[in-house]
Structure formats: C-alpha cells, structure tokens
Amino acid sequence: MGRDPFTVLWLQAGSCGGCTMAVLEAGSRNLFDELCGRDIDVLWHPALSEATGSEVRSLLDDIENDRVHLDALCVEGTLMTGPKGSGRFQMSASFGRPFAHLVRDLAGHARYVVAVGTCSAFGGIPADKGDVAEATGLQYLDDQVGGLLGKGFVSGAGLPVINISGCAPHPGWIMETLSALSMDDLRGEDLDVLGRPRFISNHLAHHGCDRNEFYEFKASAATLSDRGCLMENLGCRATQAQGDCNLRGWNGEGSCTKGGFSCIACTAPGFQNIQNYHETPKLAGIPVGLPVDMPKAWFVALAALSKSATPDRVRRNAHADHVVVPPVRSAPKNKSSKNGKGEKP
C-alpha cells in the first residue's frame, strides 16, 4: 500500500471527441471500474468530470505551479497553431491563451505525455495538405519529427511523446498504454521509431484479416460489399498499415475489413492526404503500395501463380456479399483411386 494513484489529465485540443468516445468502451465492465482497478486517478476529463469553469482553471494552475503532481498528460485532437501562428483557431478567453500554448506549458509538468489518436500524434485530418488550420501533432507533423513540442522534447520520465495513433484508436490501445505507464512498464525500447507502443505497431492491420483466403489466391473484390480481398482494386492498405486491428474485436466482433471496407491506414502519419481512398493506385496494372516488406518481383510472380490456382469457390465468393459457394470436399473419385476405395465424403 501507500503507492500514490497515477494521475491523468485529459485535454481535448482540435478534436472530434471520437477518441473519448472510444475510451468510454474500455474495460470488460466499464471505464470507471477499469481506471479504479489500475489505480488511475483522472484529475480532469472534459467529458466525464464534474469540475467545470473556474474549478478547472484552478486545477490547471495548480499543475503548472507543481502543487498537483501530474503523471500523464493525455491530449486528444490536433494542435491548432493558425491563423498565422497565432493559435486563435482554438482560443478561449477562460484559458487566457491559445489552447496549443496551454498544452505546451502543461507538457513541461508531466512525467509522460500521451498523444491519444492520430490527430495529436501526427496532425490527422485537420493537418490536411491545404494547411488551413496550421495543425500539427504534439511531436510530429506527419512523419517529420518536431510538431508542437519539438524534436528534443522528453517528458519528466525521459520519454518522447507516446503516440497512440488511430482514428479513432481501439479502446484497448488507449487503456493498455495508460495502464502500462501507470506501472512504469513502458520504456523507450517499447516504442517504435514514430513513438508508437510496439505491442500495437509490431503487427500489421492485415494480420488476422478474415479475407485471408481471398488474399492468398488474389481473389479480389470488385466493389466494396464484395467478400474478396480489398487490396488489388479497392485501396486496402492493411498489408502496409501498422496495428493489431484484426487481432482484436472492434465493438465486439468488428474491424474495418470485416465491415466491408478497406483499411485506410489511419494509424499512419499522413493518412489524411490520401486521395481516392477506395481505389488502389497502380503502375502498369500492379499495385504501387505492395505489402510492407515484399519484393515486387516476388509479389508479381506469386500473384500470377496463386491466381492460376484459385478454386472456383473462392473466385465466385470474392464477387458476392455473402457465401454463394460453400466449402465442401470434392466428390469421391473412385475410379481414379489406386486402391479403389476413394475418400470418405
């Protein structure tokens, strides 16, 4: 006993609120019991806490003056630095400064700084190429290190910003990262080159995809509701996007590819700048974005081979939205059988 609870302050910068909506689903019972079980004390969360207005201003003041200890600063949403660097795209009089400046000031008082979602990790949708909002992530803008806090930033515990990317992230990614931090069980070597926890990013969204058989035979979907593989024609980036998306259930039994649509690599920096999300860019008929570490010649050779071996069942099911040809064993071939017994049906 005697260990202080792990304190968390959660702020919403230029967000859609979706990461909060996701984390509300965390835990096998409910979020509040889950936090309690991990000994996590949420000092303030904009959607959950009772404190409002002046009570919040005074809490933030206490943190900035080190009267209240902050273990993890969680930021959801992109940091708005526009227009013209003023930060006025997110500026409330009650904070007395642009929100991005508030986040920068508080980050210096936290043992860990956590970007919840692709927006605060890499900029996300508002950091669109047009750059109207002058939006940035906490320590990255797309894949360029820097962002709001700068390349050299490390939090009190000596780590860079921890990036739980995803739009929105899986509730488990958020809760497991926070829980690991609360046990001081997430260290520098547990993060990938983009600051993402490796227990998530060591996998590809493709791993565990239930269209695997279609992928193997290159039996490709022609339209979004088809059951076939979405990679060849419909822009699916699951063989390139990092995340254990298909090794977990989303909202119970779901995932993007199970939902009938392609992976758009929402865990990756710059996913907002893709054009024609549901079309596979090709050069001379071959997809430009091949599986992450596969030599092109091999891919072409294997694709040609597997296409030539595709069973009729797989080919036909690939172009339907439900199973039209069920898997059944081939009929017994008595005459051709050497011992004349044939296979059991």
Next chain:
Amino acid sequence: MTRLLVGPFNRVEGDLEVNLEIRDDQVVDAQANSPLYRGFEAILQGRPALDALVIAPRICGICSVSQSLAAAAALRSVAGFTPPANGVLAANIAHAAENAADHLTHFYLFFMPDFARDVYAGEAWFDVTAARFKATKGTGAMAWLEQRQRLLHVMGVLAGKWPHSLAFQPGGSTKSVDKGGKVRLLSIVHDLRLYLERTLFADTLEAVTSLADSQALLAWADQHPGGDFAHFLSVSAACGLDALGQTSLPLMSFGAYASGEGALFAQGVFDHTEGGSVLDVATLSEDLTSTWMQGESGHPGQASAHIDVNKDGAYTWCKAPRLDAQPVEVGALARQAVDAQPLVRDLLKSGQSNVQARIVARLMETARLVLALEDWVRALQPGEPFCLPDALPESGAGVGLVEAARGSLGHWLEIENGRLSHYQIIAPTTWNFSPRCAKGLPGPLEQALVGTPVRDGEQDPVAVQHVVRSFDPCMVCTVH
C-alpha cells in the same frame, strides 16, 4: 449589473464558453462562443467526391454515423439512385443505435451529474441523486457504460467499428448480415430493452410510449418510482426545470429514419402558437454577422465564407443559420414535437420549450427507437443485397438532410470533374448555439439563458449549466 465569463464548459462535446450579463440575480443577456475552428469545409474542397465519406464523419466522433449518412445521402442525391432495402435498414439500425447511445450518455454522464453537485447537498432528493449520478462514481453511469458497450456491438456487426466507419455508402451498406448476425443484432437490441425496462423506466417500453399527457406521466411516475426517469421527474419538479431554459422559438426537424414506408419521425416545423407546418428548406440561410468570417450570407447550397479573426462585433466561430430569417430550435424535442408525439406536444402547451421537456423528449425518443430497432432488425433479409455499386456522375449538386441525436444536420455539396467544388455543413448545435444575426436576433441558447437565476457568489452558475446541457450541445460539430 455584473458580467460573468463561464468556461471552459465540460460535459458538452467540445469547446464552449458563455458570456453572461447578470442583473438582480438573473441572466439578462447571454453570448455563446464556440472557440474552436478546424476548417473541415476547406479540407473537403477539391477532394475526390467519394473521399467525403472518409473526411466528413471525422467532423464528429460522437455523431459519426449521422455525418456519414448525411454525406452519403448528399452524394446519393447527385447520382439519383436508391439503395437496396437491406442497406437502408442497416443504416437505420446503426443510426438509431448511435442516437440512443448519445441520448443515454447525455442523461447519465453529462446532464444528471450537475444535480449531484455539493450546491444541492441540503435538498431532500440529494443523497439518492448523488449515489446514482455523481460524476465518475455514480452507479447509474457505471451501469450505463456497461450497457453502452453492449449496444455499440451493433456497430461491430454492421459497421466494422465506431466511431468513423466507412460502411455507409451512397449505394447502401457494405456489410451484409447473415442469419447468425441478424440474431446477434436482435439479442443486442433485446438487451437494450431489458436495460431500459429495468433501469431507466422500471416499466415496459410499450407503457412508456403510450403516456399521452403530463398528467398521465406524473401518475405513472408515482407508480414506478424505482426508475431513473421517475427520479429525474421528481428532481425536475423540485427544481422547477419546466420553467427553466425557456424559448418560444419554432422547432424544426428534417425528418428521420426514412425507409420504404416513409420516415419514422416526420419532417416539418412546429410553432408554439400556430402548430405544425411544412418545412421549406429553400428558405435556409447562414448569417455571418457575429462570426469570425467574411463572405455572403445565404443558402448553404451556394454561400461560402473565409476566416477573419479580427472582425468587428464577431464573438464566435459558429455561424447563425436561420429558417426564413428566424432562429429555430432543433433536437429530440423538435423531432418529437414535429412528429406530434402526444406527451411531448402536451409538455409544450405552455408555449415554451424548456429544460424538462428537452430531457423527457430525449428519453421518450429512446423508447420509441428501441421499438423501431426491433422491427428493422427483423426486416433484414440475409442473402439479399445490402449495397449496389455506386458510380457517381462527374458533375452535379446534392444535398443530404438527416437528424443526428442533437438535431438537424445538412450537407450541401457540388461536384465538378469528379471532385468536390463546394461543401457546406449545418450541424444541430450550429442552430441551437447560433450567435446574433444581422437582425440582432439571438440564437436559441442565448434566448433560453435569459431569466436563468444566479445564486449569490456563483462563478459557474449551476442553473446556467442545466440550461446549456439541456441542449446536449455538440460543439465539435457546431463549427467543424
């Protein structure tokens, strides 16, 4: 006279602060400021048309399905095709699940915790309320979060994930459901029914939806005191919530959950003195007088704007949408009033929308949605198509009008050479929290706050919080 800046508001979705002028312990003037601008309309501009389905839902992680369906409907209207029946049903089921989840999250997590504040500690109803609704600790919030997870499993079956699914396309819904999936959906909806009948209402949904007027409601609450709804009604009576947050503005609904048999909730306008009438969407306009933007005010199908942070007299990023030059209130109260739901119409007999009526309408709507969900799931036909291939024309204009949990949501777009050349969005809270327009007319919240009592020395007046949260504001949608 004193001025009070209340903010940052929480338990609203997104950023909000309110400027109040107070005289004789009452609010005499209010200005609502939406302080966050993200530029979604500019981000959509120039994109390939179908990419709207990736970008637009990400305006809002709370009503992501609504944004998705508005974008899909707008694109569909350009192409002019009809999705198959299964696709329409799947969209309705996911949409109703999202809206029911929003209504109950609002009740348990956002609205009721204010009655568990210490300011009410001396009240006879306080102890029960605090045990049930105290923020992050109340047993009611915990039970709801468990049920919410279960309800959102609808998205796992139908939409892949939530928020931000790509399942809802102009041609229908990308996820077909087999006979097992249909049963799993039925089971989830049944769990929601049980939860509501055991926890919120302590009575059957059929009994609740047949309550015809406020007298019947009060008699019913006396007989079913164990439910959270009855508890709310007793707190509401003690606090006079029917006289709080009043406006006499017209109520508007775009109509919700269209299917082959027409909309579940009708489209129209309800005026407190003149009753129901037809909605003429051609008279919609957006006014920029108090917004940090320059450009022509006008119909969202044509008008567009650019930012100006130094504009004189502006105090918010929120535009001021108007219907025939008038502010209107939107939301569950408007939907149920326009649809002539008897209890809600009766609660409006005083000629004023109010805090209590907004909450009752939301919970009544939730009960009605579960009955509809049961029908829609049973009507799914596994094996029949859910989605048709959707080839969009290279050019054209379209509009998508839906009802999100918080009210009317419209997307207006134009396509040129396959790309979006125009995109305007009017979200529910843009209507409700709109600032003053050129005629000086305040928006619904600004009007509803006038007359709100302020206690001695209050920095964040509790009654102001009740009024603000009674609208269930979604500030992230408001400005987008």
